[in-house]
Amino acid sequence: MPTLSNLPTFWKHLLTVMSGSVAAQALPILAAPLITRLCTPAEMGAFSVWFGVVAIASVIATLRMENAMIFDQRRQRQHLCFSVVAWSATWLALLLTVAAAVAKMSCLTSMSWMGALTVGIAAWLTATMQTTLAYAASHNAFAPAAKARIVAAGGIALAQLGILSVGAGADALKAGHLIGLALGLVAARILLQPPLGRRAGAPAWRAWTRGPHWRAWRDGLRARALALLRRLSRHGLSALFPSRTQRAFLRTHRALWNFTLPANLLNTGVGQLPLLIIGARHGVMAAGLFALTQRVLAAPISLLAASVHEVFKRESVRQFQDTGNCRPAYMHALRVLLLLGCAPSLILLLASPALFAFAFGEAWRGAGELAQILAPLYFLNFLASPLSYVFFVAGRQKIELVWQIALFVMTVGVFAAPLTLKQNVLAYTIGYSLLYLLYLRMSYRYSVNRNPTGGLHAAR
Structure with a gap:
């Protein structure tokens, strides 16, 4: 009787990913009939337009640089890849939010204020999640990536249903989507422990084993903020542009x-x-x-x-x-x-x-x-x-x-x-x-x- 260990590599990896995908999609599929009974086609249309903008913006935010990790699994290079995507995604999120807010104030868009003010952060979350999952694929870490997808998809479905059920209105679908994305990203970072917020080449597990997760995240955020302030004091506004190593990575x-x-x-x-x-x-x-x-x-x-x-x-x-x-x-x-x-x-x-x-x-x-x-x-x-x-x-x-x-x-x-x-x-x-x-x-x-x-x- 064939077992998973006896299957070809392609099929073993496929079954691992599919097991997570089936679970990740089960809740949204089951939730869809309930969601359509709690919202109107017009509300679904408004959410879908917002989601369309997020989908397009998240592609730009990554610059598709996450694909570089498939070819180069060296930790230092992947740390650099994460930093490049973080730079591009952050700038795009800020610019997109400002542009959406200006368009709303000028009556150039029918998007709600919540949609205009959250489209940037939604694009940032999506781009960062895509990059983290690309890191997982580069190391054949399909099982933890599947778990992260389950958290994201389940979080979106449950949050949308919960907010719709209390009569939150047209923005409930957007709010639920943001909550699910954030939960999925947190799960992906904990399960995969990618090389970010630390010195390139340092073991990923070290930042997590020295204390609670929240302390490691706090220290990482503090270190990045201090590094940015030092660059600003030394180089002025030019520090907001990619560093020399980031530019070299982009050229490569x-x-x-x-x-x-x-x-x-x-x-x-x-x-x-x-x-x-x-x-x-x-x-x-x-x-x-x-x-x-x-x-x-x-x-x-x-x-x-x-x-x-x-x-x-x-x-x-x-x-x-x-x-x-x-x-x-x-x-x-x-x-x-x-x-x-x-x-x-x-x-x-x-x-x-x-x-x-x-x-x-x-x-x-x-x-x-x-x-x-x-x-x-x-x-x-x-x-x-x-x-x-x-x-x-x-x-x-x-x-x-x-x-x-x-x-x-x-x-x-x-x-x-x-x-x-x-x-x-x-x-x-x-x-x-x-x-x-x-x-x-x-x-x-x-x-x-x-x-x-x-x-x-x-x-x-």
Whole structure:
């Protein structure tokens, strides 16, 4: 009888990550029918617009530098990576908060004051969590990372339900999301103990074994504040810019912010753009229905495809370093994704309207009709998203960037067309699906790495 220890490495890591992902997504999925009965489609739409801004901003905040930790596991270099992301995320959070507040005062946005004042901290929390989880992936620490995800996802679901149940109104979803993010980040830092707030190269456990956790965190914050004050006294305002070592790190990994960042930013923007345009053209009610559709259809991707992606990242890098290609890991991942994605996609295609009405209430049947149209697209998304790391490992960021630009142009053109909501969504599904088929073909080709001069993330 096969046991976990007898399975191939890819499958062992995948099962570890999936066990955490299943638990992490169980509470949000179970909470969704309750949430939709405690809030209106309009309130869901307002939260989703805020969340869309956070998602886009968090991509910019990391500069995609967290990917550098996959290739370089040296503690000193990873400490430096954390410091670079902390610098960029903090500045972006401050600037975004000021910009949102000015826009609110000038009546340029319909976002609530709470949304405007918290969008920056939400982006900072998201970016920091992403970087911490990238550190976990670089050390195959999938089990503690899975636990941190469980805390974050469960915290968000429970906090949103709790705040909605006391009648807090439209901002309850935002407040619950912030609480869950903060809890998840605290759990990730305690479980993974990444190299930050301490001298580079010092054992991570030392800061935690010398006293209670809160004392270690207090000392770390005090040390960083004193270091910043010393730099300000010596160098003036120039101390607010990256240090010499941080600038060198940014130059070394310039392919990440030159090509990977724009590509990921376009990808995230394309994911949020339909919701923003629908809200502007068809109203907040339509935006709320589309938001629930996205939330439900994205669940299998968050639940399963993201788990495959975490394992595939590490395995693809290892195989490229050992053999010059990652075709075995690619085919492993593709077979797993096909196996996992067929049944849910078929069910959504055949029965979405009735399922949505039963699970979320009759007011949300329209979201099920949109889900029925989008089901083929999300199946291809389920296949392609985890395999996108091939472009990074094979150094094909420029090609991916061109593809993302084409996707962005298609999305804007489709949703700007004078069509009904369902016609917009159908045209979007057809155009996006064709581009995904091309994307899968290219990713398979680059997994073989037919260009013998290629190197890891050397963009070309």
